[in-house]
Amino acid sequence: MHVIETDLQGVVILEPQIFGDHRGYFFESFSQREFAEKVCETVFVQDNESKSSYGVLRGLHYQLPPHAQSKLVRVIRGTVIDVAVDIRRESPTFGRHVAVELTGENHRQLFIPRGFAHGFVVLSDEALFQYKCDNFYAPQCEGAIAYDDPALGIDWRLPASDIVVSEKDRHHPLLRDAVLFNGVLY
Numbered sequence: 001m002h003v004i005e006t007d008l009q010g011v012v013i014l015e016p017q018i019f020g021d022h023r024g025y026f027f028e029s030f031s032q033r034e035f036a037e038k039v040c041e042t043v044f045v046q047d048n049e050s051k052s053s054y055g056v057l058r059g060l061h062y063q064l065p066p067h068a069q070s071k072l073v074r075v076i077r078g079t080v081i082d083v084a085v086d087i088r089r090e091s092p093t094f095g096r097h098v099a100v101e102l103t104g105e106n107h108r109q110l111f112i113p114r115g116f117a118h119g120f121v122v123l124s125d126e127a128l129f130q131y132k133c134d135n136f137y138a139p140q141c142e143g144a145i146a147y148d149d150p151a152l153g154i155d156w157r158l159p160a161s162d163i164v165v166s167e168k169d170r171h172h173p174l175l176r177d178a179v180l181f182n183g184v185l186y
């Protein structure tokens with residue numbers, strides 16, 4: 001597995017070693033040993049899967065401490081732009097984001113540590129999205145910020161008219177207000 005640093009400390013891209021042959025391909029999609037050796041010691045406790053059609057945007061979500069989650073995300077089929085936003089108020093990269101294209105072909109994964117909001121948008125007709133979390137779902141501690149907050153400057157690569165969100169994701173605060181009204185994000 002090859003690890004690629006990003007502009008945000010701790011957010012890394014993982015490129016697994018793919019073994020292709022006349023039958024197709026094989027790769028280890030996750031190894032606790034290699035992850036601990038090359039990324040960090042964390043124990044994932046929950047696997048999630050979601051399927052979304054073209055234009056669906058899920059995010060920008062996070063869980064507040066003590067239920068904050070690190071996530072290891074990947075696309076089984078399709079293409080997404082996956083985004084992590086630093087929401088740690090004391091961080092020198094507070095409010096900065098990385099955006100990475102994850103596809104069923106490039107097999108890339110993104111590790112998003114605790115302290116980041118996460119979301120993705122689907123560029124293909126459909127995307128099958130799978131991810132590991134190192135803390136359980138805690139809806140009472142869910143937080144979110146507006147995916148289209150101008151201060152974040154995220155290029156979702158689609159016309160706004162193509163973006164499809166849940167009713168919930170239509171009404172999240174700007175990061176600036178979330179800091180004010182959510183108190184400490186982190």
Ligand SMILES: Cc1cn([C@H]2C[C@H](O)[C@@H](COP(=O)(O)OP(=O)(O)O[C@H]3O[C@H](C)C(=O)[C@H](O)[C@H]3O)O2)c(=O)[nH]c1=O
Nearest residue numbers: 048050058059060061062071118119120136137138166
């Ligand atoms: C996240 C989650 C949801 N659910 C249930 C709750 C709802 O009845 C249903 C759909 O939930 P939601 O609309 O919050 O799903 P997403 O919009 O994909 O939320 C996720 O979107 C972004 C991309 C994230 O990184 C988070 O993991 C998560 O917030 O699944 C569960 O039972 N367990 C869970 O861990």
